[in-house]
Amino acid sequence: MQGSLKHIFTILFACCTFAQEQKEVNAPEHIKSIIFKGPTQDQFPVATLGQTISLEFDDLLANEQDYYYKITHCNYDWTPSQLLKSQYIKGIDNQRILDYENSYNTLQPYSNYKLKIPNTNVQLKVSGNYVLEIYNDSYELQFSRRFVIYSDLVGVGAVVKRSRDFKHLNEKQVVQINIQTGTTQIVNPKREVKIAIVQNHHWPSALYNIPPQYTVGKELIYKYDKETSFFGGNEFLNFDTKDLRSPSSVISHVEFKELYHHYLFTDRYRFKLPYTYFPDINGDFVVRTLQGSDQSREAEYTQIHFSLPYAEELALDNVYVYGKFNNYSLNEENKMFFNEDNGMMEAVIKLKQGFYNYKYVIERKDGLVELNTISGNFHFTENNYLVLVYYRKFGDLYDQIIGVGSTNSREISN
Numbered sequence: 001m002q003g004s005l006k007h008i009f010t011i012l013f014a015c016c017t018f019a020q021e022q023k024e025v026n027a028p029e030h031i032k033s034i035i036f037k038g039p040t041q042d043q044f045p046v047a048t049l050g051q052t053i054s055l056e057f058d059d060l061l062a063n064e065q066d067y068y069y070k071i072t073h074c075n076y077d078w079t080p081s082q083l084l085k086s087q088y089i090k091g092i093d094n095q096r097i098l099d100y101e102n103s104y105n106t107l108q109p110y111s112n113y114k115l116k117i118p119n120t121n122v123q124l125k126v127s128g129n130y131v132l133e134i135y136n137d138s139y140e141l142q143f144s145r146r147f148v149i150y151s152d153l154v155g156v157g158a159v160v161k162r163s164r165d166f167k168h169l170n171e172k173q174v175v176q177i178n179i180q181t182g183t184t185q186i187v188n189p190k191r192e193v194k195i196a197i198v199q200n201h202h203w204p205s206a207l208y209n210i211p212p213q214y215t216v217g218k219e220l221i222y223k224y225d226k227e228t229s230f231f232g233g234n235e236f237l238n239f240d241t242k243d244l245r246s247p248s249s250v251i252s253h254v255e256f257k258e259l260y261h262h263y264l265f266t267d268r269y270r271f272k273l274p275y276t277y278f279p280d281i282n283g284d285f286v287v288r289t290l291q292g293s294d295q296s297r298e299a300e301y302t303q304i305h306f307s308l309p310y311a312e313e314l315a316l317d318n319v320y321v322y323g324k325f326n327n328y329s330l331n332e333e334n335k336m337f338f339n340e341d342n343g344m345m346e347a348v349i350k351l352k353q354g355f356y357n358y359k360y361v362i363e364r365k366d367g368l369v370e371l372n373t374i375s376g377n378f379h380f381t382e383n384n385y386l387v388l389v390y391y392r393k394f395g396d397l398y399d400q401i402i403g404v405g406s407t408n409s410r411e412i413s414n
Helices: 002-017
Strands: 031-037 046-048 053-059 067-074 089-091 099-102 111-117 122-124 128-136 141-150 155-162 172-180 193-199 214-216 219-222 229-231 237-240 251-256 260-264 285-287 301-309 318-322 337-339 344-352 354-363 384-391 400-408
Touching (some): 031 141, 031 344, 141 400, 172 193, 172 384, 301 354, 318 344
Parallel strands (some): 046 141, 260 301
Antiparallel strands (some): 053 111, 067 128, 089 122, 099 111, 155 172, 301 344, 318 354, 337 344
16 A cells, blocks of 8 residues: 555656746747637737637648647646546547648748637636647657637736836837726635736736735736836837748849849848837738639748848847747747858748748847847837636646736827
8 A cells, every 4th residue: 555655646746847837839840831820910829719710730751741730728928737537528529630632833832721619529618728739640749739718707908108117218019908807706816816018919028926016906007117017128120021022122122043032132230220100910920822813822932031230239149030930939040140241140031922020139148048139129119918717726736827918009108
């Protein structure tokens, strides 16, 4: 009996030890143009139970390989929850993606895959954080993406204020939040309720573990300054390749080789320049083409040439082209290299036709990623903020999401 108890304790200890945060895994080079969205146009799936979440991606190997999907329910901190799969899924996952077609009349062949959740095999039963994983036919993980399912049980209001921190008065934005709990019985708000604040649908910069500052009746109020503040950054740079053959205000010229090559005008360092507003889509991208009617199968892949003058701010550290098109990853494909002939930092990235936002970021030798050293920080910058409200009452096995709110800094006030 003593040996059995020891064995059980060992198993439980191992489970706790290896319950690691489920970070998003980025795809190999042959998988591109991953589009993952819910009911809105933003590529950040947030939906209520029963609403459709859509995944689409291209495989440049174009060999009609089999891909499978798996769904994992997670806690507030993105570690796997204690729920059994049958407790959060109705049906069976680990199914093959059946909806795929090959590209049509393109220089770069590819297979386009599509998946919708819920479907005939899988329906989700509870709210919370989820991770969708895509495997190949050798059961090797290809990539994963986070998504959020919520129940609309509480009202979530949010506004953006200018920072009162004199050190960052012109650089930061502060999100202030109020939650109306309504009929939801919350006994101990500081222990049972947690929030996450996400800027521009960018998980790496999200803020967590912020308790209510105070409560008034059934209202939870978060009127912090430093605790809920974000650097404003700057508007994203952009380009549009929907017309393969046409230069534009940001595309200097187009060349045809094995594929079309689009050469962007050299970008500037904007941290010392005055803030200038021009509309962006906050780092996102949209696939589109004028050369066909089916964006998924007829859009062409082109080589995009980026350039940035070398400057002392870069030191000898790594510089990357950064955006939703590569899920904000830092990899060899979007890393810039120094061209001794012209003194430029340059990168060439293969991307599907469309409208793209991007920026340049620096990875220092100690691993610190500086998002806004090149572009600058301005409190005027237009940013989206999403507020997720989590709730776990005493005795529950998982964190449910009971409300979602959003705001934009366009109406920032002092």
